[in-house]
Amino acid sequence: MDALVTNNVTKRYRIGIGRARVREMTPPPLDRFFAKLLPKWWTKDTFNALEDVTLSLEKGSSLGIVGHNGAGKTTFLKVVAGVTAPTNGSVKVNGRVAALIDVGVGLHPELTGTENAYLFGAMQGFNTHAMDAYIERIVEFAEIPDLADTPLKRYSAGMVTRIAFATVAALEADVLLIDEVLAVGDAQFQRKCAAWLADYRKRGGSLVFVSHNLGLVRSMTEHAVWLDHGKVVTQGPTPELLTEYGKAMEHREEGLKSGGAKKLVKAAGSKNRWGIGGARLLSVHVDQDALDAESVDVQIAYEGSGELTSAVFRVGFIDETGRELGGAVSPNLPVEIEGGQVTCAMPLPLRTGIYFPVVSIITADGQVRDHWRLDRPVVVERNDGLGEALGPVEFGGTWAGSRNGSHA
Amino acid sequence: MFRQLWRYRSLTMTMVKRQYQLRYRQSLVGFAWAIFPPIASLLVATLVFHKVIGVESGTNVSYPLFALAGLAPWTFFTSAVSSGVPSVVGSIQLVTRFSFPRAVLPISFMGTALIDLALTAGIFVAYVLVTRVGIPLTALQFPLLLGIEMVLATGIILLGSALNTFARDIRLAVPILMQLWLFLTPVMYPLSIVSHSLRPYFLANPMTGVIENFRNILVYGKPLDWSLLTPSVVAALALLIVGTWYFGAVEDRFADVI
Numbered sequence: 147m148d149a150l151v152t153n154n155v156t157k158r159y160r161i162g163i164g165r166a167r168v169r170e171m172t173p174p175p176l177d178r179f180f181a182k183l184l185p186k187w188w189t190k191d192t193f194n195a196l197e198d199v200t201l202s203l204e205k206g207s208s209l210g211i212v213g214h215n216g217a218g219k220t221t222f223l224k225v226v227a228g229v230t231a232p233t234n235g236s237v238k239v240n241g242r243v244a245a246l247i248d249v250g251v252g253l254h255p256e257l258t259g260t261e262n263a264y265l266f267g268a269m270q271g272f273n274t275h276a277m278d279a280y281i282e283r284i285v286e287f288a289e290i291p292d293l294a295d296t297p298l299k300r301y302s303a304g305m306v307t308r309i310a311f312a313t314v315a316a317l318e319a320d321v322l323l324i325d326e327v328l329a330v331g332d333a334q335f336q337r338k339c340a341a342w343l344a345d346y347r348k349r350g351g352s353l354v355f356v357s358h359n360l361g362l363v364r365s366m367t368e369h370a371v372w373l374d375h376g377k378v379v380t381q382g383p384t385p386e387l388l389t390e391y392g393k394a395m396e397h398r399e400e401g402l403k404s405g406g407a408k409k410l411v412k413a414a415g416s417k418n419r420w421g422i423g424g425a426r427l428l429s430v431h432v433d434q435d436a437l438d439a440e441s442v443d444v445q446i447a448y449e450g451s452g453e454l455t456s457a458v459f460r461v462g463f464i465d466e467t468g469r470e471l472g473g474a475v476s477p478n479l480p481v482e483i484e485g486g487q488v489t490c491a492m493p494l495p496l497r498t499g500i501y502f503p504v505v506s507i508i509t510a511d512g513q514v515r516d517h518w519r520l521d522r523p524v525v526v527e528r529n530d531g532l533g534e535a536l537g538p539v540e541f542g543g544t545w546a547g548s549r550n551g552s553h554a
Numbered sequence: 555m556f557r558q559l560w561r562y563r564s565l566t567m568t569m570v571k572r573q574y575q576l577r578y579r580q581s582l583v584g585f586a587w588a589i590f591p592p593i594a595s596l597l598v599a600t601l602v603f604h605k606v607i608g609v610e611s612g613t614n615v616s617y618p619l620f621a622l623a624g625l626a627p628w629t630f631f632t633s634a635v636s637s638g639v640p641s642v643v644g645s646i647q648l649v650t651r652f653s654f655p656r657a658v659l660p661i662s663f664m665g666t667a668l669i670d671l672a673l674t675a676g677i678f679v680a681y682v683l684v685t686r687v688g689i690p691l692t693a694l695q696f697p698l699l700l701g702i703e704m705v706l707a708t709g710i711i712l713l714g715s716a717l718n719t720f721a722r723d724i725r726l727a728v729p730i731l732m733q734l735w736l737f738l739t740p741v742m743y744p745l746s747i748v749s750h751s752l753r754p755y756f757l758a759n760p761m762t763g764v765i766e767n768f769r770n771i772l773v774y775g776k777p778l779d780w781s782l783l784t785p786s787v788v789a790a791l792a793l794l795i796v797g798t799w800y801f802g803a804v805e806d807r808f809a810d811v812i
Binding site: 168173174228229230248254261269270273 | 804
């Protein structure tokens with residue numbers, strides 16, 4: 147059975163505060179009349195936050211939504227949650243839907259934590275009496291002392307998120323919509339939420355999960371959809387979709403860079419890109435044949451400056467938490483003034499997970515000339531059924547077994 | 555819409571409770587603040603209108619009692635309207651994140667205004683007991699008259715809060731309009747002192763019939779004067795129909811424009 151079905155959902159917003167407001171406040175059927183009478187004026191300054199989004203979610207399964215800022219992810223959740231009506235198309239939800247959208251600010255800053263929980267419950271149709279039964283569990287899950295007598299404004303965004311998630315967890319809807327919520331909390335609470343969500347899905351709950359954190363999307367969802375400018379680019383099993391999404395990000399990152407040298411100077415010094423210069427990475431392409439590939443081909447294009455004649459190139463991988471897992475270091479290679487390419491065929495001894503490439507150019511004196519942490523993920527799926535608790539790196543090894551008492 | 559509101563009545567009750575709690579939170583005197591506004595306006599009316607300007611009740615009823623019987627229903631009306639109109643915009647956190655009948659927001663402010671009215675009524679009863687004038691039997695018509703006033707206020711706040719979501723001008727205009735309305739309604743003076751040439755305009759004001767009748771039933775012991783009340787009933791029903799229709803027609807868009 148489907149928990150959620152959307153059919154050609156389109157959501158059109160009006161931009162601006164002048165004319166747009168006049169058009170918005172015109173009630174039906176007058177608005178239809180004006181739309182026919184002055185079609186040009188009526189559709190001016192509009193944009194489609196969602197366009198013909200058709201997808202479905204089976205009961206007990208989970209759907210991740212990825213896309214750049216402004217792709218329509220949050221709008222989609224709002225339409226499904228019934229916060230806003232679609233301009234066209236239909237949404238069908240089986241059962242009660244609960245949404246955690248932008249909860250970092252809470253419901254009311256002057257109300258205490260428990261009062262916010264009660265209000266949240268009231269919004270979901272639970273009266274005060276019904277909420278009394280849940281409040282203990284909420285306080286316990288949120289792990290915040292003084293929940294009952296401190297106004298929300300005195301809490302950090304992370305604590306407010308805890309309260310919101312704890313409330314949703316206690317009330318347990320049939321379809322749960324989560325938008326960037328887990329990104330706010332600390333790692334320990336994040337794990338707690340992830341564990342709860344896994345349980346929730348085993349009990350038959352359905353989940354729609356939106357995050358910029360592709361690692362979370364990978365671990366939380368089986369299927370994913372990629373939205374761009376309100377349209378579905380593609381949908382499918384999460385690992386494959388993330389790989390495809392990653393390839394598109396690679397093009398995007400290249401596009402950013404060819405924007406000119408000045409742009410890069412600005413980018414240098416950021417968390418993802420730094421170095422003292424002298425040679426510069428232009429593009430990095432990771433060629434991965436399949437999700438369970440044992441090796442990858444990495445192609446690096448760089449730009450020289452005449453300052454360097456040789457350097458060491460390195461391709462490494464980090465996991466979703468930013469932890470370095472190791473990589474491959476080249477011997478000293480000549481650096482061409484007019485720029486050039488370096489390729490590396492390297493083994494990929496990684497277990498199931500999501501990883502991000504890190505590429506650097508380093509001179510023999512240890513100076514990092516350019517260091518680039520790419521946003522595009524490399525998704526690895528090993529079909530050994532052993533899960534992810536065994537660490538990210540696979541050493542391999544040649545194994546042999548023998549029986550006691552026999553002479554090998 | 556009203557069926558939906560009934561289904562969400564516990565939410566409305568929660569909202570009323572929260573608003574009431576919030577109003578006096580972090581204040582030292584707290585709940586006591588609720589009785590100050592009616593007492594203050596009663597003092598101002600008695601001091602300025604009665605003592606300085608020399609307005610009389612026009613009957614053998616003392617001026618303070620006369621004024622209180624008009625100020626109580628007026629304060630209810632004005633507090634419901636001026637808190638109800640900005641209510642949807644004021645709950646932006648809820649409107650942009652949850653799906654619930656938006657009418658809960660303005661309607662819940664009717665609830666808070668009713669609690670205030672109950673307190674003012676307490677003052678009225680206390681005054682009557684202390685001065686030993688007694689309350690006439692016609693006061694039993696109070697719920698009916700209050701009902702008409704509530705319908706009038708509901709229509710206004712449904713229309714006003716919906717319009718205010720699109721154009722914040724409404725909220726800015728409300729205090730000015732309410733002040734003008736107060737002076738144009740026989741609240742602190744009797745209708746009898748209004749000249750005959752102006753009388754028709756005053757009678758067309760839907761609040762004139764409401765206030766005058768509150769005095770009739772609470773102080774003078776006269777039953778409801780339906781000819782005086784006709785404009786009020788007509789305006790109340792018309793505004794309720796228009797307000798309900800407009801609110802229902804555009805409430806889907808609140809989350810987009812707020």
